[in-house]
Amino acid sequence: MSPKVTEAYKEEKRASLLAGALRCFLDKGFQATTTDDIARHLRISKGTLYGYFTSKEEIYIQLAHARMDDMIESLNTLYVETSSAKAMLRHMFERFRRQPLDELRKWLTFHLEFTTYASRRPELIASNRAYLNKALNLLNRILTSGKQAGEFRADLDESSAAYLFWAVRDGLALSFLLDGDDNEYRRILDDMEDMVMKHLTA
Template identity: 90%
Template structure:
């Protein structure tokens, strides 16, 4: 087997393990899920699992980064096509709208579990910070591009606005974490998009 095929197989196996782990995390939560659960769900040995990931913590971190990297890649492509910072932000809101509320609740629940878990483990804080910085830097780049193009007001502080954007998204998600109607969630999300865009351009 050629090295190229071998690397492709390894990458496919990693992707399969990440998908299986995500299923387990969504069903049971981060702390309740064990590597035994993941291996059992995938019908592989724990040895095989550990051949790709050292721990369930590493699996979670890779999952989070994969989601963020997918968004970054999509937005970079969109910017090359449109050169519009506004279009990039509207695309992000559209991604939020496309995610069913039940799925968002499951993802947010185990994400919060991991964040609390990581806060007591210094070795995980840096990795989690890297993920958060990736999200903030993405917004900083979009907002700075919007200022250069004249889409956003020149005096806008892009660092503060980046935090505002994620605070809007995460705050709304937390408000609907335990209950609430999907139609109401989407209505408020639409209103928040309007408010955020008005703040950036007013």
């Protein structure tokens, strides 16, 4: 295969390469995954990989950014579809609860490795921060609208609460990174939801 391939085909292929690389990174981590691993897993040559991406790092970064784009995007969708602020937060907790722990673990490991990686590369810090800010801003808007609608207490510091919301969620996932079972995880998520809601309302 090869001549005058459509742009769409290339895009699709690119996506499939990314997907394959992601599997490798999720399994072994970025540093431990070699370009040979990725190529072998995809049953392509290393040269092909470099025809689509300029470096192993680029694949990693694109993957991480795509992941964050998806999260922001899906939150935005949820936001548009949901009327009340409280309902939105409940939805989000519901989502957290639904995600199986083993899946969450893989993603979190990926995310953490990328974060530590990014923390040593000044050029990545800004983009990473931008994603975090999007998530914080979205929550800020939700909280503000909820406050105006009287769903939350009048003296709520939304910006601070937005941080808390994500902190609480990421921190719990971190506690369960190495082990722990789904039921316990969900039970604590329930308590966490109570805690946060209480904090927002009274």
